[in-house]
Amino acid sequence: MKKRQILRRVVQALSIFFFFYLLKKATVYPVSTKLPLSFFFKIDGLLAFSVAIITKTMSLFILPGFVMILLIMTFGNFFCTWICPSGGIIDYLGFLFFRKRWKISSPVPGKLRNASSIILMFVLISAVVSSISGIQFFGFVFDPFVIMHQAMIGTILWLSVFLIIVLASIFYPRLWCNCFCPLGKFYTIAGTRFKIKKLFVMLKNRRKTVS
């Protein structure tokens, strides 16, 4: 295993540990005001973006999400492969238990691969519609952290969704992340199409052509 991959696995393990540590700490009374208990929700750029659209305000609560978007625009999408505890759990379960035994060799169908774009569109449109009308924002149902937290509360529906997400990766590695996760898609777009370096190069080229 390459050094970089080992480092990635270590960071992922730490992230999973931190996720469950915060999950546990949030239930200990009195709740700590020093620990960032909702850390993973705070760095959820898509939620921050959606809430900013819905409430039409920029509060300190959602600022870390925007910082995360800026970081991803600078360094590329490091979130999904290094930090995301949901992806980390899927990776580790696959690495420890499932390996390659049941993996389907054929690639994921093209239509399925575009599902995350459609889901991301739904989340953003839902936020815009919610901000201008009385209709509620239902984009949260696709957020990986909402799914994980709701599953941890013990709601059967969400627990089943989370199990399906994890078990689906037995057949296709990271099926959820590659095909359905709107947060992953959002960060991928921010980290590729809106990458600051790329934008600078584009601006430079435009100036050159103008001059």
Added chain:
Amino acid sequence: MNRKEFLISLAGTILTAASPGLLRYKKKKTNFLRPPGSLEENVFSKSCIRCGECIRACPAKCLKQVKIEESFNDWLTPEIIPRQKGCILCQNCGIVCPTGAIRKVNSEKIKIGTARIFNDMCLVWTNQKECLVCLEFCPAGAIYTDDKGRPIVNPELCVGCGLCEQNCPVTSQDAAIRVSTKGEKRVHLKDGKYY
């Protein structure tokens, strides 16, 4: 019949079968007792991302998720059902909320709702029995007795925690003292800031 036609007809059949239920659907419940420090209802239900952090953090376990059959729009948002559990006003929910839909506020500003005594059900009012459990459990000292020893709620002092309703010894599903959202204080947006 090819596969496409089959799927379209299947979807049509399911929609037709479900339509009576969908048409019958209406918002059953509107006034939810929200946790202390919640934003105004229209902003709250939109900015609550249904993460369930508040529900997990609540040490009294008084926060419950709104069921889909109660209100589709408010599905999974937190509400207090005082008959099951009253709020201990710890404001853990305000500390853990990631989007600020619930905020930590000064304890003097807390007002979830107001309790009201239903005289026809109260043991003291109807049967002149010695009870006053509501008075003993009230943390705000909002319940006092009249010259005949019957409990009365002072709506200005009541914070709507629901501990009186939770502990009311009346054995029916509804307590003799019940908390409603009347007089609730919410965090509201003014000049770009929340108050």
